[in-house]
Amino acid sequence: MLIRERLRHKRPVFSFEFFPPKTEQGEASLLRALERLAPLEPDFVSVTYGAGGSTRARTLEIVTRIKREFGIEAMAHLTCVGSTRDELAAVIDKLGDAGVHNVLALRGDPPRGRTEFEVTPGGFRFASDLVAFIHERGDFCVGVACYPEVHPEAVHAAADLAHLRTKVDAGADFLVSQLFFDNARFFEFVGRVKGAGIEVPVLAGIMPVTNVTQIQRFTQMIGASIPPSLARRLEAADGDPQEVFWTGVSYAAHQCRELLRPPGEDPFERPPRSVAGIHFYTLNKSPASRAIFQILRIAHTGLG
Template identity: 45%
Template sequence: MNFTLNQLEEARRALDAPLFANLSGDAHVSFEFFPPKTEKMEQTLWSSIQTLAPLAPRFVSVTYGAGGSTRERTHATVARIVKETDLAPAAHLTCVDASKAEIEEVVRAYWDAGVRHIVALRGDPSEPGKPFAPHPDGYANAAELVAGLKAIAPFDISVATYPETHPEAASSQTDLDNLKRKLDAGASRAITQFFFSPDTFFRFRDKVAAAGISTEILPGILPVSNVAQTRKIAAMCGASIPSWMDQLFEGLDDHPATRQLVAATISAELCRRLYAGGVRNFHFYTLNRAELSYAICHLLGLRPQTAAKEAAA
């Protein structure tokens, strides 16, 4: 029987060791949630937090709506995490529609509640489609916000970065310059916008290193279960969805369980390839659901800490 080169390559891959065999469990993770709007959504969120907490995340972040629209709910969620769990929460904060005095009031309340980590963002305008305009008495950008936060209290600060370039940036170089300003202002790490190709992250990591930036760049992973929703978000933040991924979800609108399996497979393979490239820290955009993130973490070798301790005893 004759085999093409492509068939031989596929056969070689199939006969190699399984992708997730014998991983040492040395990966570290963090999770992002958003503040719930309803009681039912709150139950879903807390169920997800309880499911993911035993994986001992480095931190869990809680998002902040455009224009500060979720300020109270974000604070309430973060405060509850501090009060009811052993997790380290990171509160998102933006510059939008807030004076420096208002931001100081918010962050001092966080500090008093025991929060020591802020994800500092410029933020999206409160009115979609309109360009960002700084508050007359506020911070003009995320770099200024980082410096302002550091002047208020010694927060651990994370910032955002865009492997495929922020849609408002004049060029990839100006986007990289902006990242450097945020890190120079005192940020400890940058969390990337989601992406779906490992090469996207590796190329960006090389570019960051070439620019003399040695600060941690944390890849943001979005396990996709709703392609239409993901496409909408991706269009807003400049992330590209590969055609092959679109094709894998075709015909699955009425098959939610199958969509979950496909989504977990795609995201797990992405994380495994990142792991092979030396990545050991992953940040998951959970959309307040635990199943996909938990499955991927399990494939990466992570196990609940309590179970691990009992097994070692």
């Protein structure tokens, strides 16, 4: 099923993101994670695309297996980096032939060792170009990324919003946000998105903290902030992996419950707080995300 169709008929949706493993041990771990996730019946699972298209074949292989062997709707990430128009066309056509018709279109990060994006001769400069191109290749549902706390390369928030508007005008069907920990900033961002006339569904990107050093590195890379309350709790738990895990799970569960609160439940809230769904960044380790999903199913009737 196309994700845009799912979003028309079901709210909220829940999705989980994985990346192609580099080793046999990593592949076995990923397959175990998917086996444990399948009974939860997520709306879809996405698979990332390595820097410079380095995992192109593995991404295609994994999304095909997810759909065929686990019966879960799959979405493949696709970037402009390191690929010509013809190479991208070949990948898109292979996805379609494999029955994978959901794609997350991204400009992509520079290859390892480089700091700036460079256009591949015969390729695309912007994600919006890729969005339009994918739609030209067939009946695909195309998602794009958005940044609640502004893309690190954007001159300012208004410029970042203008780029997002261009991607939606090119045919983006829905938005998946970069990870964030401050719901207030996310709600402010959604307000600006709607104020700009962008009406496509927005999925909130949530990453449960399981490693303090790792999350500090990630947030520095993407320009996301860690609220003082969470920072204090993580500092107190650092050095105790189990305590870090449950701190991350409990905080992310609280985030999700607030994000999913039905509009109008609080008569004093402005604007109403509600999202189309939650997209979990799993880092190929699903226990934290699965735990949160189970918490949500218990706390909210009708989920799952």
